[in-house]
Every structure is written in structure tokens, then in C-alpha cells.
Amino acid sequence: MHAGETTEVGAPLLAGPTFAAPYRLDGTREHDYYYGRPDNPTWRALESALGELDGGHCVLFSSGMAAISTMLRAVLGHGDVLVLPEDGYYLVRGYVRTELAGLDLDVREVPTAGSWASAIRGARLVLLETPSNPGLDVCDIAALSELAHAEGALLAVDNTTASPLGQRPLRLDADLVVTSDTKAVAGHSDLILGHVSTRDVELAGLLRERRTSGGAIPGAFEAWLAHRGLGTLDMRLRQQAENAAALYAVLREHPSVCGLRWPGAPEDPAYPLAAKQMRRFGGVLSFELPSAPAVAKVLATSELFTDATSFGGLHSTLDRRARWGDPVGEGFVRLSAGCEDPADLVEDLRKALASTM
Structure with missing residues (x-):
């Protein structure tokens, strides 16, 4: 029952005699860690x-x-x-x-x-x-x-x-x-x-x-x-930005896409200011397809892009934002480029966009 326990004040999280207070007390409150809610x-x-x-x-x-x-x-x-x-x-x-x-x-x-x-x-x-x-x-x-x-x-x-x-x-x-x-x-x-x-x-x-x-x-x-x-944030941001740049190039040339934005693109209206105050551009892009069904076709055809409302993770995602309450068009998409191989993402996105034609 006591194997692996320590009597050190403020030791890392272990099950202890008081639920939510797995820190050994020494008869005072003069140390930082006396209960799990204020600090640990x-x-x-x-x-x-x-x-x-x-x-x-x-x-x-x-x-x-x-x-x-x-x-x-x-x-x-x-x-x-x-x-x-x-x-x-x-x-x-x-x-x-x-x-x-x-x-x-x-x-x-x-x-x-x-x-x-x-x-x-x-x-x-x-x-x-x-x-x-x-x-x-x-x-x-x-x-x-x-x-x-x-x-x-x-x-x-x-x-x-x-x-x-x-x-x-x-x-x-x-x-x-x-x-x-x-x-x-x-x-x-x-x-x-x-x-x-x-x-x-x-x-x-x-x-x-x-x-x-x-x-x-x-x-x-x-x-x-x-x-x-x-610990891997810098590496992930670099790969996501590389992937975002590759996907931006594909989206920019596709006739079904309008309103394409990525602050890391020199032609984006936000680029001059973004380049001045940002250290990394990251992997989030936004654009619009003709309709909600067009977005659904892209997601159904894609093998690499997941329908998910978060962003910034290892895996590439697409999110149709109008369904959550953002004041945007029904076909507005937030794309989060993950850390997959850029060539694989480009091939997959091209195939998925072809389904909208």
C-alpha cells in the first residue's frame, strides 16, 4: 500500500491520505503545496x-x-x-x-x-x-x-x-x-x-x-x-507552415475556392503586419467553397483531412464554421495543416477538391 510513496513535502501527484490533497503536510501551511486546488x-x-x-x-x-x-x-x-x-x-x-x-x-x-x-x-x-x-x-x-x-x-x-x-x-x-x-x-x-x-x-x-x-x-x-x-512545438509549427504553404498553392489555383487567407502568404493582405509581429505563421488557413454540400463532398473524398473543430494538432483537419455560429458563409472552411508529408496532403486535397467540380 505504501510502496513508491514519499514523505517529501510537495512531492508529485500520488494517491495520499486526503483526497485531492496528495501532498505530505508538516504541521504548517508555510510551504506551497498543501491542497490540490490552489497549486501543484x-x-x-x-x-x-x-x-x-x-x-x-x-x-x-x-x-x-x-x-x-x-x-x-x-x-x-x-x-x-x-x-x-x-x-x-x-x-x-x-x-x-x-x-x-x-x-x-x-x-x-x-x-x-x-x-x-x-x-x-x-x-x-x-x-x-x-x-x-x-x-x-x-x-x-x-x-x-x-x-x-x-x-x-x-x-x-x-x-x-x-x-x-x-x-x-x-x-x-x-x-x-x-x-x-x-x-x-x-x-x-x-x-x-x-x-x-x-x-x-x-x-x-x-x-x-x-x-x-x-x-x-x-x-x-x-x-x-x-x-x-x-517540447516539439517549434518543429510542429515549422512543418505545419510548410504544409500550409503547399496547400495554399493548391487552393489558390482551384476554381471552386474563393476568399483564401493565410497570413504567411506574401500576397495575403495581412502578410506585411504578420511578418513584422509574428515569429511563426503556423498552419491555419481559411477559404470558402460554394456550399455546405461542397464541403461535405471534400470531407467524404479526403483520406487525410478529418472533420474536426479544433486546430493546431498533428493531424490535418477541415471545419465548416457556419455550423457553430460564426458569421460566415455556409461553405466557409477553416483548414488546419498538420504534420503529415506535404506531398501526401497536396495529392489528397487535389483529389478531394475535384469532387466539387
Whole structure:
């Protein structure tokens, strides 16, 4: 029964005498690890790694939505002005409309590639998502940070599409960066996780307090898996970008495809700004086919692209976004290039697109 156990204070996760508190106590609360909900060493290891990438203090959460919702509740008060991207992740806008309705916020929505200056006036928090999901527009983090700070506002960036290695908003003077680590960070499509990073020690402490009291805590095993995945993030992003470039070339020439976007393509309208502020372009593209049935034909014909609503993993996926509530056309597709052989992906996509003719 006691085989393999340790009496070390704050030892890694093992079954112990108090459920959810598998850490040996020494008669005091003067050490960090006394109960499983406020903290544990497995979270701390991943938070240290992500914080180093982001350039701030990282607070881990059970999901990307847990991270962004906790951040919003921690920062916003009654009657505050919140500025959101109108083309960002649709669940964030829905959360603000429903769960934060009691705060009577002045919510202003701006297209990612639009003009933000007038909307920022008097704001408490400006939330960007760049590149936007799913449209892949880009905005200038440094310039908008300067505008926000001139108004006394905090500026946060949803960095999920780019990843902490692909873009570092805190180094562009953002105050907070939030990421769904379910996507590229973990990279294997086998867990749900998120985090917020900030250079402000007090704000990081407040987020930790809200995580503890609200219970939006990640599992230790999920944190361990994500830390494992982090070690191959750079290699995966490189391969995904190579594959995205190859698939972009195929999509660009196909008559059924319109509205093709990838910030890594020199001809993309977002490319000049993306090249200035991003370190990796990643593997997410978007485009539109003539109809929902056309998307269904592509998925039915393809042998390598999976119908899935996540992105950033090892496996290539296609997702028709209108079914989830994004304000896009019925044939709008978000494609996430995985780490397969590029020649195999190109051949498969060409065959699948031929089914739409």
C-alpha cells in the first residue's frame, strides 16, 4: 500500500491520505503545496515554461474559455467599457452577452482589421485576437497597446491562433495574453487546457486567486501532457507552415475556392503586419467553397483531412464554421495543416477538391 510513496513535502501527484490533497503536510501551511486546488508542482513546471515563452507570469486554467472568462471577470467592473473583435472566437462574444450581462458593460465590437481608435476611448479593457479565428485578419498589437494605454485601458491578446512561440504579445506591450493550449501548445488533440500570462505580478496573483475560488483548475495529468507537447512545438509549427504553404498553392489555383487567407502568404493582405509581429505563421488557413454540400463532398473524398473543430494538432483537419455560429458563409472552411508529408496532403486535397467540380 505504501510502496513508491514519499514523505517529501510537495512531492508529485500520488494517491495520499486526503483526497485531492496528495501532498505530505508538516504541521504548517508555510510551504506551497498543501491542497490540490490552489497549486501543484506539475502546474508550476508548465507555467514556468509558458511564462518564459510569453515573457511574463503564467496562470494555467482548465480550458481556453476558463482562462479568458476568469480574466474578464477579474478585470472588468460594473459599467466598464469592453472592446472586442467582432470577428474573433464567437463563444467569447456570447459569454460577454449572457454571463456578464449583470455588469451592464458598454461592449464595443470592431473588425480585427478595422479602425479601433474611436472604440478604445474610455475603455477599461481592449481584447484583440490576432490572427483572428476563423477569418485570419491581423491587427497591430504594439500600435493598439499604445492607444489603449493612452486611455488608461488594459490590452489583452488572444494568442491561440499564433501560439506563444509564433507571437509574443507581451513583448509588443500588451498587458495580458490568453491562449487555448488545447490547440498548438499541447499539439496532440488529446486534452483541454488554457492559460493567461501577464508581466504584472499583482494581476497574476489575482488570477490565481480567482482560479482557486472559482475552481477552474487544470488536471495535473493534462498539464504534464501539455508540457510534453511543448517540447516539439517549434518543429510542429515549422512543418505545419510548410504544409500550409503547399496547400495554399493548391487552393489558390482551384476554381471552386474563393476568399483564401493565410497570413504567411506574401500576397495575403495581412502578410506585411504578420511578418513584422509574428515569429511563426503556423498552419491555419481559411477559404470558402460554394456550399455546405461542397464541403461535405471534400470531407467524404479526403483520406487525410478529418472533420474536426479544433486546430493546431498533428493531424490535418477541415471545419465548416457556419455550423457553430460564426458569421460566415455556409461553405466557409477553416483548414488546419498538420504534420503529415506535404506531398501526401497536396495529392489528397487535389483529389478531394475535384469532387466539387
